[in-house]
Amino acid sequence: MAGSRTGRERSRRAERVALPLAGLATAALLVVMLYYPVGTVLVEAVTRDGAPSLAPLLDVLRDPFYVGALAGAVRDPAGVPAGVVAWVATSVADVLTALAAVPGAVLAPDRSGLDALAAAWATFVGVFPPFGLFGFTAWQALLSTLASLALGLPGAYVLARFEFPGRRTLQSLTAVPFVLPSIMVAVGFVAAFGTNGPLNDLLRALGLPTVDLLFSLEIIVLAHAFYNAPLVTRVVAAAWESVDARAVETARSLGASPLRAFRDVVAPQLAPAVATGALLTFIFTFMSFPIVLALGGLKLATVEVWLYDRVQQLALTEAAALAVLETIVSLGLTYAYLRYEDAASRGDRVASPLEREPLVGLDAKRLALVGYALVVGLVFVLPLVSMLVASVTGPNGLTTRYYDFLLQREATAATSQTKPGVAVRNSLLFGAGTLALSVPMGLVLALASLREGVASRLVGVAAMAPFAVSGVVVGLGMLQGLVFGVDVFGTRLAVGGPVAIVAAHAVGAYPFVVRNVSPLLGGLDRRLVESARALGATRVRALVDIEVPLVMPGIAAGAAFAFAISIGEFDSTVILAEGSNAYTMPVAVERFLTDRTLGPATAMGSVLLVVTAASFVVIDRAGGRYRE
Amino acid sequence: MSSLTLDGLVKRYAGTTALDDVSLEVRDGEFFTLVGPSGCGKTTTLRCVAGFETPDAGEVLFGGNSVVGVPPEERDVGVVFQQYALFPHMSVAENVAYGLRFADDPPDREERVADLLNLVGLKGFEGREPSALSGGQQQRVALARALAPEPDLLLLDEPMSALDARLRERLRREVREIQTELGVTTIYVTHDQAEALAVSDRVAVMAEGHVEQVGTPEAVYREPATRFVAEFVGENNVFEGVVRDGRVDVEGERFELPAPDGRTTFCVRPEAMQVDGGRNRLTATVEYAEFLGEAVRVGLSWRGHDLVVRTGSVPEREELVVGFDPEDAVVVE
Numbered sequence: 001m002a003g004s005r006t007g008r009e010r011s012r013r014a015e016r017v018a019l020p021l022a023g024l025a026t027a028a029l030l031v032v033m034l035y036y037p038v039g040t041v042l043v044e045a046v047t048r049d050g051a052p053s054l055a056p057l058l059d060v061l062r063d064p065f066y067v068g069a070l071a072g073a074v075r076d077p078a079g080v081p082a083g084v085v086a087w088v089a090t091s092v093a094d095v096l097t098a099l100a101a102v103p104g105a106v107l108a109p110d111r112s113g114l115d116a117l118a119a120a121w122a123t124f125v126g127v128f129p130p131f132g133l134f135g136f137t138a139w140q141a142l143l144s145t146l147a148s149l150a151l152g153l154p155g156a157y158v159l160a161r162f163e164f165p166g167r168r169t170l171q172s173l174t175a176v177p178f179v180l181p182s183i184m185v186a187v188g189f190v191a192a193f194g195t196n197g198p199l200n201d202l203l204r205a206l207g208l209p210t211v212d213l214l215f216s217l218e219i220i221v222l223a224h225a226f227y228n229a230p231l232v233t234r235v236v237a238a239a240w241e242s243v244d245a246r247a248v249e250t251a252r253s254l255g256a257s258p259l260r261a262f263r264d265v266v267a268p269q270l271a272p273a274v275a276t277g278a279l280l281t282f283i284f285t286f287m288s289f290p291i292v293l294a295l296g297g298l299k300l301a302t303v304e305v306w307l308y309d310r311v312q313q314l315a316l317t318e319a320a321a322l323a324v325l326e327t328i329v330s331l332g333l334t335y336a337y338l339r340y341e342d343a344a345s346r347g348d349r350v351a352s353p354l355e356r357e358p359l360v361g362l363d364a365k366r367l368a369l370v371g372y373a374l375v376v377g378l379v380f381v382l383p384l385v386s387m388l389v390a391s392v393t394g395p396n397g398l399t400t401r402y403y404d405f406l407l408q409r410e411a412t413a414a415t416s417q418t419k420p421g422v423a424v425r426n427s428l429l430f431g432a433g434t435l436a437l438s439v440p441m442g443l444v445l446a447l448a449s450l451r452e453g454v455a456s457r458l459v460g461v462a463a464m465a466p467f468a469v470s471g472v473v474v475g476l477g478m479l480q481g482l483v484f485g486v487d488v489f490g491t492r493l494a495v496g497g498p499v500a501i502v503a504a505h506a507v508g509a510y511p512f513v514v515r516n517v518s519p520l521l522g523g524l525d526r527r528l529v530e531s532a533r534a535l536g537a538t539r540v541r542a543l544v545d546i547e548v549p550l551v552m553p554g555i556a557a558g559a560a561f562a563f564a565i566s567i568g569e570f571d572s573t574v575i576l577a578e579g580s581n582a583y584t585m586p587v588a589v590e591r592f593l594t595d596r597t598l599g600p601a602t603a604m605g606s607v608l609l610v611v612t613a614a615s616f617v618v619i620d621r622a623g624g625r626y627r628e
Numbered sequence: 629m630s631s632l633t634l635d636g637l638v639k640r641y642a643g644t645t646a647l648d649d650v651s652l653e654v655r656d657g658e659f660f661t662l663v664g665p666s667g668c669g670k671t672t673t674l675r676c677v678a679g680f681e682t683p684d685a686g687e688v689l690f691g692g693n694s695v696v697g698v699p700p701e702e703r704d705v706g707v708v709f710q711q712y713a714l715f716p717h718m719s720v721a722e723n724v725a726y727g728l729r730f731a732d733d734p735p736d737r738e739e740r741v742a743d744l745l746n747l748v749g750l751k752g753f754e755g756r757e758p759s760a761l762s763g764g765q766q767q768r769v770a771l772a773r774a775l776a777p778e779p780d781l782l783l784l785d786e787p788m789s790a791l792d793a794r795l796r797e798r799l800r801r802e803v804r805e806i807q808t809e810l811g812v813t814t815i816y817v818t819h820d821q822a823e824a825l826a827v828s829d830r831v832a833v834m835a836e837g838h839v840e841q842v843g844t845p846e847a848v849y850r851e852p853a854t855r856f857v858a859e860f861v862g863e864n865n866v867f868e869g870v871v872r873d874g875r876v877d878v879e880g881e882r883f884e885l886p887a888p889d890g891r892t893t894f895c896v897r898p899e900a901m902q903v904d905g906g907r908n909r910l911t912a913t914v915e916y917a918e919f920l921g922e923a924v925r926v927g928l929s930w931r932g933h934d935l936v937v938r939t940g941s942v943p944e945r946e947e948l949v950v951g952f953d954p955e956d957a958v959v960v961e
Contacts, residue, residue, distance in 0.1 A: 008732070016699075527713035530680050531770075533700040534707040536730030536777060545726075549717045 015538040019447075026444045029437070030462070033503040037477025038469055042327070044320035056321040066132045066322075098123040134325070137286060137302040140217060144224035144285040145278050151225045151379065152232025152277065154372045159233065160240030164359035171237070174230040177380065179561060179616060181568030182227070183586040184605040186294035187593060188383030189223050190214065191390040191602055198386055199378075219295050224285045226379055231284075232277035239273030240266070245354045279337045287330055287470055290570045290586075294593065304571075308472050311575065316476075323473040334468040335461070384609065391602035402603035420604060422581060423588035424611065426498070427567050430584060431615065433502035434509050434566035439559050441506065442513020447543070449514065450522050463514050466507050471571025474504050479575055497582040504572040509565045513558035520554040521547060560619040567612050585611065630691040630704075630780035630813055631656045632677065637686035639672055646672045647683065648837040654815065656691075659807055661816040663824035664834035665860070670817045673834070674783050677815060679703050690780060701730065703781075706774030706812075710786040712766040714758035720745070720769050721754035727777035744772040747806060764795045771803065775810065782807070782814040788823065800827050821861045825849060833857045854961045855893050864895040865935045866960075879931040883908035884954045894959045896952045898925070901937040906951025917942045 048055045060066050098120040105116035159171055177185075193199050193213040200210040213219040243266050251261040289304045296302075298309060303326045310319035359366070391402055406420040449460040466474075478500045524547060532542040548555070570586040577583040583591070585608040592600040632654040639647040647669045654660040662670035675681040676688060679700035688695050695703055706727075714723050724741045728734050745753055748768035758766060767787055774782060784803070788796040804827045807814050818824055824831050825845040833840045833848060833856070841853040852858035855866060869878035871892050876885040884907055885894060912928035912935060924942050928935040928950065937950050 525711060525713055527709045527711055528715060530678070530700070531707060531709065531713045531773070532715070532726065533680075534678055534703075534705050534779075534783075535727030535773070536701045537726075538699070538701055541730075546715055 012538060015540045018540045019543070022440065022444050023448060026441050029441060029503075029506075033478075034466065034469070034474065034507045037481040038473055039477070040481045041320050041473050041477040042324050044317055045324040048317075056317050057324060060318070060321045060325060063132075066134055094123055133301065133303055133306055134329075136300075137304075140220060140224075140292075140300075140302065141282050141286040141288075143217070143221045144228065144288075145281045147221050147225040148228035148232050148281045148285075149274070149278060151375065152229035153236060153274070154369070155229065155233035155376070156236035156240055158359075158369060158372070159237040161354070161356060162359040163356035171234075174234045176613075176616075177227050177230045179564035179568060179612065180227075181570065181586045181589075181608055181612060182288075182290040183294060183570050183589045183593075184387070184568070184608050184612075185223060185226060185383065186291055187589060187598070187601050187605040188387040189219055189226075189295060191598060192383040192386035193219055193222075194598070198382065198389075215295065215297055215299060217296075217300060220292055220300060222379060223291045223295055224281075224288060226383065227291075228277075228281040228284060229379075231280060232274070235277040235280075236270060236273045239270050241354075243269050243354055248354065276337065279333065283330055283333045283337065283467070286333070287326070289470070289472060290590075294590070304470055304472055307470065308575075311472065311476055319476065323470060323476075327469055327473070330468040330470075331465075334464060387602045387605050387609070390598055391606045394599070402599035405600050406603055406607070418583060418588050418591045420588060420607065423583055423585045423604070424607065426582060427584040427586075427608075427611065428615075430498065430502050430505055431563045431566040434505040435559055435563055437502065437506035438510040438513055438562045439555065442510040442558055442562075443517060443548075443555065445510065446514045446517040446521050449518060464511055466511050471504075471508065471569070472575065474507060475572025475575035478504055478572065479578075497576050497580045501573055501576045501582055501584075502566075504576060505566040505569050506562075508569055508572075509562035512561035512565060513555070516558035516561065517551055517554040520551040524550055556619065560616050563619055564612055564616045567608070567615060632660075632781060632813060632815070633687070633689040633692070634673065634677070635687040635689070637673065637676055637683045637688070639669075639676065639681060639683050645837050647676070647686075650686070650834075650837070650839055652832055652839065652842065654813060657811045657813055659804065659814045659816065659827060659829045661818060661824040661828035661831045662834055663818055663821055663831055663861075664840075666819055667836075668834040669837040670819075670834050671785055674785055674815060674817050677781070678705050678707055678783055704777070704779050705781045705783055706777070706779035707783045708767070708770045708774050708785065708787045710789045712758075712763075712770045712790075714766055714769055714773070716758055718758075719754065720750070720756045720758065720761070723758065723769055724773045724776050726773065731777050740776060741772075744776055745769075747775070748772045749802070763791050764799060767791065767799065771806070775806075775812070779812065782812045784814065784816045786817055786819065788818070789820075796823070797826075803827070825861070833860060835860070851958060852895070852960055855895070858895045858958065858960050863898050863936055865898065865901065866893060866895045867933075868893050879933075881910055881931075883957075885957055885959075886954055887959050892959055893961070894957045896957050898936040898938045899923075900956035901935070901950050901952050903937065903939050903943070904949050904951075906956075907953050908957075909949055909951035911947055911949050914943055914946055914948055 045056050047053055101116055101120040101123075105113045105120060107113070155174070159167065159174075191197055193211075195210070195212060195214065199213075203210050213222075247265050248261050251265045252258070256264060286302075287304055288302065289308065292300065292302050292305050293308065296305070298305065301309065303322055307319050307322045307326065310316070310322065359369075392398055392400065394401055409417065410419050410421045445459060445463045449456050449463055528546050528550075529539075529542045532546050533539065537545060567584075568586055569584070570590070573584050574587050574590065577587050585604065589601050589604045589608060592604050632652070634650055634652040637647045637650040638645070650669065650673055652660075652673075662673055664670050672681060676683050679695070679698060679702075683696065690703070715726065718726070721738075721741050724744055725737050728737055728740060741754060742751075745751055748771055750765060750768050750772070753761075753765070753769070758769065761769065767790075770787070787803070788800055791799065800823060816824075816828065821833075825848070828845055830843060831845055831848050832842045835856050841848055841857045843851075848857060848861055852861060852864075858864045859866060867876075867878045867883075869876040869883075869892060871877075871885060871887045871889050873889070874884065874886055875882050876887065876892060876894070885892070887894070910930055912930035915927040915929050915934075917927070918925040919942065923938045923940065926937045926939055926943055926948070928937060928948060935950070937948075
């Protein structure tokens with residue numbers, strides 16, 4: 001009896017220190033996995049010959065290649081006013097010329113009008129001075145954001161305002177593109193829109209001129225829209241669903257027309273969601289890497305791709321300087337996003353949401369939706385289907401040769417070559433490791449970020465830092481800091497590539513756990529935990545007995561995201577797996593892509609698609625048991 | 629069972645002082661109520677007792693032993709909240725039995741759960757889900773859950789506020805009966821002064837983070853120590869004036885009042901005001917009359933002051949002469 005009581009005492013003591021220990025462990029992991037490695041890279045940008053110096057940063061800022069017209073301004077700040085005046089003087093004339101050409105072009109009955117319009121547009125755009133690599137990166141991010149809005153907003157309208165069979169499924173599907181491995185999507189886009197892809201086949205069959213989209217800005221923007229339009233759809237549809245029907249009815253009863261009620265009541269409530277979606281899209285596309293690398297190459301390099309190239313060329317100081325500047329931009333945007341999201345976040349579920357219309361019927365509105373559905377099919381379905389089809393289609397019709405190639409590679413490849421089976425095994429192992437690390441970390445950080453006070457707000461921001469730090473930089477930092485090894489008290493500590501890869505994946509994945517768990521955890525009545533504690537439960541017991549079961553759906557969703565992110569992660573893996581056997585499926589896709597035909601890459605991509613989809617469904621289902 | 633002592637509790641939140649030197653003595657087995665308007669610090673006091681908040685200064689003593697720094701799970705308190713806070717993923721029986729997991733000598737679980745559900749009038753509800761219960765039933769489960777580990781101290785934080793008036797009255801009688809039967813020291817927090825007067829052994833009236841008065845319900849009602857207590861507990865007519873030689877000058881009218889010379893504040897209950905009676909009389913304008921059933925509540929205006937009188941019938945005149953006897957006037961701080 002007495003023995004069991006001391007045993008109970010001991011376990012309670014253990015429980016009492018468990019949470020602080022978990023917090024410390026999480027902080028330590030973050031330092032080792034994120035802050036220290038990234039720090040080692042960034043520090044290089046502000047030192048020269050071992051002494052602190054801004055020279056590397058200034059070198060980049062003074063280089064027209066990177067910042068275009070701004071380089072002059074950095075070199076000679078005093079000359080800015082004169083420069084601006086001169087620019088305005090010359091460009092006003094150009095803009096006037098361009099505008100003058102517009103009426104004639106619009107009235108022209110034939111194709112020449114279009115050409116004239118295009119020329120006027122070119123003149124207008126030509127007015128703006130080039131802003132170099134950073135300017136181009138921002139420009140493609142802006143175009144991608146606009147494309148994502150154009151593609152995503154009608155989707156939000158359909159999901160929020162219409163009722164039809166499969167609506168909920170469609171709504172869930174909008175989460176999918178986000179976790180699809182980007183390198184695979186790139187392969188899909190090459191397969192769909194390449195010279196011999198189905199799009200050009202169709203154009204040829206119709207007797208129309210073919211288009212060459214590969215290595216063009218258009219295909220990059222389209223692929224970015226593939227990723228981010230569903231995000232816009234989700235965010236805006238959620239806001240639309242939370243519009244209170246009574247507010248609209250009140251406006252109508254006060255004499256507003258339906259359109260007017262939309263403008264005055266609905267639109268202001270959607271605006272924050274649209275802005276949130278746009279800002280997020282801009283951040284993601286500003287830092288996008290594999291899409292641009294695979295679909296644009298160095299010709300259309302963004303900061304991130306160029307950064308990767310500098311790493312490959314071992315120009316590490318320049319890479320570090322780029323990384324610092326990129327991180328400043330993306331951190332600023334992320335901060336703006338978090339502030340904005342905070343201000344725009346809505347509280348309770350609406351008592352009376354707007355009634356949905358049935359989708360059946362035929363009118364102008366619904367015809368337009370049919371057109372929209374075709375575009376959706378073209379952008380979302382065609383690339384994936386094309387990849388699957390291309391993987392079983394050779395020059396002479398159906399074939400299994402690409403999968404045979406994979407099998408054969410598996411059986412006979414030299415150790416230095418990429419084996420598909422090893423890639424699959426690595427991906428699944430790393431995915432499991434990522435789950436084991438990121439779920440507890442995410443849970444601890446979600447708990448910490450919900451406490452009151454300045455410290456917890458800092459935790460909240462720090463937790464989101466991986467969104468703002470480039471994957472290439474994380475990978476590079478790990479390579480330098482952990483894989484090459486560090487001296488600690490005279491002992492050289494180094495970790496193997498696989499451990500570093502799991503760490504890098506966990507860094508990318510845990511924010512998704514935090515974001516899925518925090519809202520549920522924050523929505524729990526704190527009195528539940530207080531009741532448990534008054535009844536004798538330690539803080540950890542209350543977490544295990546009460547909070548975890550109640551937020552299980554969020555944990556499961558976060559875990560599914562974490563696993564899928566690990567499976568698809570490319571940016572840091574490609575750096576850390578260089579020259580080792582720790583390559584994953586996306587890295588294998590990229591390696592096969594560099595071969596002469598698209599076949600093996602599409603086959604490997606199809607394997608990747610199946611594994612990603614299966615694991616996402618399995619984990620989400622496992623957690624779904626806890627759902628109502 | 630335990631007595632409770634609070635000595636000089638101070639709690640500050642970012643710039644505001646929630647508790648300002650709160651000291652109280654709660655006797656073993658007592659039903660003690662903290663009552664006051666929202667924001668007066670009564671819930672914060674309770675949370676310091678439970679261990680959910682750590683006071684910035686002062687002592688919390690259970691049976692003479694300090695518990696500051698002791699986590700809530702080690703304090704042997706039972707807590708019932710206004711929002712019930714039942715664990716939604718557990719059945720009624722699992723909710724009630726939850727605290728038994730941590731008992732040093734766990735009693736037979738099923739027997740104890742059955743006993744407690746019987747005690748709160750929910751016999752046979754073991755297998756139900758909390759979401760399938762009414763508000764009153766949920767509150768009973770919450771009470772049974774808090775009592776299951778036999779706490780030294782039962783803390784009730786506005787437990788009736790979410791219920792309708794009739795149910796509230798019935799449940800508070802039941803809670804009081806159970807408390808008397810078990811003899812558990814109980815701290816009850818409410819903003820409803822009528823409820824406080826109805827159930828408590830003693831009451832502490834709180835305002836703006838400090839205790840205004842502690843006493844039996846009768847003492848607090850009949851002899852309010854401060855103007856705040858006089859106006860918060862029941863209704864009161866408050867007068868201010870200057871006393872000289874046993875007479876007080878209020879707005880130029882002189883009333884008989886046995887009080888020491890100087891500035892004074894005194895009050896007279898509406899039921900002590902007599903129409904056309906009393907030794908101190910005044911003439912006031914009728915503003916409104918409310919028929920309450922057993923009485924009529926008449927609102928009067930007298931030289932810029934609002935007065936309230938309880939009478940037997942609705943007045944027919946626009947002007948009313950009302951008065952009070954000096955013995956019915958209570959001088960307050």
